[in-house]
Amino acid sequence: MSAHGTAYVPKSGLAKWFESRLPLVGLVHSSFVSFPVPRNLNYFWTFGAILIMMLGVQIATGIWLAMHYDPSANAAFNSVEHIMRDVNYGWLLRYMHANGASMFFVAVYIHIFRGLYYGSYKAPREVLYILGVIIYLLMMATAFLGYTLPWGQMSYWGATVITNILAAIPIVGDTIQSLLWGGYSVGSPTLNRFFSLHYLLPFMIVGVVVLHVWALHVTGQNNPTGIPIKSGKDVVAFTPYATIKDVFAAAVFMIFFAYWIFYQPNYLGHADNYVPANPGVTPKHIVPEWYFLPFYAILRAVPDKLGGVILMFGAVLILAFAPWLDTSRVRSSNYRPIYRQFFWLFVIVCIILGWLGAKPPEGGYVIASQICTAYYFAHFLLVMPLVGLFETPNRLPGSILESVTGPGKQVDSGSGMPVGAAAAPPSKG
């Protein structure tokens, strides 16, 4: 790995012995201690650390829940209630895990929109960004699988609706469906499979997160100006500067998280999921968790099942093409007066889609969903390429340092990097 900042120097004999065989400590040191971080990052850049914390929370609480959970159709519902009632602090574990999934998505959505606003997906960070889209896809799969586990009415009918959707995929659809079902409909074998996969996917997420951080290590972080690091004065060392900021932001996020756990633990869920799964009774409205609602609206915007499926998956996959669809030379929307307005319009359209996803698919709601779906895709296919070509960006600051201190001014203290460090920060792009 390239040597950013002050390299790690093993001191004890044992440390030297180990480092010359596996430079693990050096790798961690260069990624999280001496790694040069743009000094102008705002709090939107703390959500990466918050996401890692939430992944940890989900895995820790999930493993604990799995010790008491019984993945069979007859016992699943009651085993979750057993956790809630009889396991010491089981209610806390379960409410942390259920609300943790929601908080994970709150954080990931802020993280994604941060990247879209500041052009973090543009060269040289395409691979870093696409790995992020893969993590997002895996998160969606994990959360969907997890939501079936308590085996309430929404679990059962949500699983039924989604597996039926997958059957619409040409050629392989039916095979996928019967593989997931393990029978002729959603039932106990399905629940067993879903539990197994729900346990597996988070660890795959961990793997992709490692790649994501590795790619970040190579390209360095983007920053609110979107201009590359030019000298050691543009950066500070990851530790202590970014570390303390991330820890502070994570603590504030924990307050937000704790509020849901302790005071509104069921607000983000559905009352129907406290009714045990019943194949004979279809709930009046089958609605997914809030974080899927925009995609659910897109799915139902077209009357054709296959068309809906294509659009829904397309809506996620199109994110991966943003690096090539955006033609602007300038990364950050701070300097893109026209694109900036389209960006906020896009955010509003996504929120409206979320609202529409919760409405029954009838009348005006369908028409509104169609308009918003069209705009969603137009943002990527028209706005991104065209605005980039025609817009005149504002003048960029000469350097990150200048954006912080104002032009021409010098800071006496200089860089937050240790002396002699960060001589060659990454400056690709």
Next chain:
Amino acid sequence: MKTTRVLAASLMALGLSLTAAKAADGHSPNPPRENWSFAGVFGKFDKAQLQRGFQVYREVCANCHSMTLVRFRNLAEPGGPGFTAAQVKALAAEYKVSELNDNGEQVERPARPADAWPSPFPNEKAAAAANGGKAPPDFSVLAKARTYERGFPLFVVDAMPFVGYSEQGVDYIHALLNGYEDPPAGTEVPAGANYNKYYDGHLIAMAKPLSDGQVTYAKGENGEPVVPETVDQYSRDVSAFMAWAAEPHLEARKALGFRVILFLIVLSGLLYYVKKKVWADVGGEVHGLQPELHKAG
């Protein structure tokens, strides 16, 4: 800190979209919102009310509704109706449960505190058969399994601290028990069905279960009733009891939450000052989302 404000605003916006999940339509009127002792940040159950509610359940509802996830011992646990261990033991002994003996024969024995509340019917089919084809739902989590939609913008307010609202299910049950009335002219009520203002679709298989004076509450020290023996009071008490049955650790949850959040606020405050101190030697305020500032440069 402008960034913080932008952050707060985006969290709010997200909150807006995430609660949209609640939207749905319904023809029944919204249940009136009642005052519950266990609502809010400092909410606690009223033990006397839970005891009365338990009495209503036991004497009336338990003839039809099971409550399989509640055990006798739960009635003596902290945060509940506050019966003593001896009271619960005596209560359990009044009920019979069946078990296999060493010879493999099904025998009856008096219930113990560790036993689950005995169900009135052997299985769901029997329960439905005895009730005109509709099985009375189990009470264990029923108060969490019912809700009603408040629509925009109230659902946003409902999520917020201090003005929040999470007792929709309890209010619905209270309203349902008071919602029996004569059907409007022209509404046909088939045999076995009953008209209820708050039930979805109005035709419910459960006949009006409560009437004034039906349950005799223990008298106060002066020999006077402590609370009125009316349908409204019974339904309040039994709804509160059902809220406890559905969420037996509610008090512990809210009390722990207060301490956790207080701790996190203090921790965040300290971390903020550490952060400020660490960054002080770097100089320069950190800005985000402030194009004007950069344009001026």
